[in-house]
Amino acid sequence: MICSKPTGPIPSPMSQLNIAIILGSTRPGRNGEAVAKWVHGLANKRTDARFELVDLLDFDLPPLDEPGSPAQAKYTKGHTKKWSAKVAEFDAYVFVTPEYNHSTSGALKNAIDFLNKEWTNKAAGFVGYGSVRGVRAVEHLRLIMAELQVATVRAQVGLSLFTDFRTPHVRTSRHAREGSEHPAGSGIAGAALKPLRTEKIPDDHNVLLAEGIE
Numbered sequence: 001m002i003c004s005k006p007t008g009p010i011p012s013p014m015s016q017l018n019i020a021i022i023l024g025s026t027r028p029g030r031n032g033e034a035v036a037k038w039v040h041g042l043a044n045k046r047t048d049a050r051f052e053l054v055d056l057l058d059f060d061l062p063p064l065d066e067p068g069s070p071a072q073a074k075y076t077k078g079h080t081k082k083w084s085a086k087v088a089e090f091d092a093y094v095f096v097t098p099e100y101n102h103s104t105s106g107a108l109k110n111a112i113d114f115l116n117k118e119w120t121n122k123a124a125g126f127v128g129y130g131s132v133r134g135v136r137a138v139e140h141l142r143l144i145m146a147e148l149q150v151a152t153v154r155a156q157v158g159l160s161l162f163t164d165f166r167t168p169h170v171r172t173s174r175h176a177r178e179g180s181e182h183p184a185g186s187g188i189a190g191a192a193l194k195p196l197r198t199e200k201i202p203d204d205h206n207v208l209l210a211e212g213i214e
């Protein structure tokens with residue numbers, strides 16, 4: 001863990017937090033839209049952070065078409081620059097993911113792969129849905145987030161197609177509603193990680209810490 005001495009007045013950790021609710025399904029007739037709106041509605045009852053619904057459809061991303069590594073951030077395409085600027089705005093993310101063939105959607109994986117540093121040292125929570133509550137999709141997303149150095153919130157929401165949906169609206173069970181409080185915990189983790197993003201820490205120092213050498 002990196003410890004640093006705060007300088008000046010300490011702001012309330014949640015006061016300036018921006019949290020994106022990322023809608024990870026782009027399919028015509030997607031259930032994801034109702035889920036994301038439901039999550040957004042619940043999140044907006046909180047006063048300690050700002051929540052924005054980010055719909056992948058609005059970014060029109062093709063299959064990854066940047067020649068360079070996203071880690072270099074030398075983007076050549078307008079759609080990448082627009083997506084990069086949007087993702088960079090946030091301290092934390094709540095991923096709303098469908099389960100397709102035991103994983104997240106190709107569209108969401110592709111959108112994540114477009115970028116790198118925009119995600120780093122932030123936090124994420126998950127809302128999965130599908131025949132078996134999207135749990136395998138969320139497990140895969142957790143692995144992807146680990147590679148991007150995103151801290152993930154343990155609690156997650158899982159919605160069942162069989163019991164939680166009354167098309168076109170989401171009808172949630174008590175279990176799902178209670179769980180929905182927790183992905184907002186990504187805000188708390190996002191706040192905790194903010195110093196890592198705002199202070200210049202040499203890369204080699206981070207490597208040493210990661211290897212437990214210091």
Ligand SMILES: Cc1cc2nc3c(=O)[nH]c(=O)nc-3n(C[C@H](O)[C@H](O)[C@H](O)COP(=O)(O)O)c2cc1C
Nearest residue numbers: 025027030031032098099100101102129130131132
């Ligand atoms: C290509 C495809 C694969 C799917 N695979 C799974 C699966 O492996 N497990 C599951 O629980 N549901 C699966 N489903 C059901 C979806 O999770 C469900 O249809 C969900 O509503 C999809 O999200 P969307 O409506 O936002 O696209 C699959 C659906 C599609 C279209």
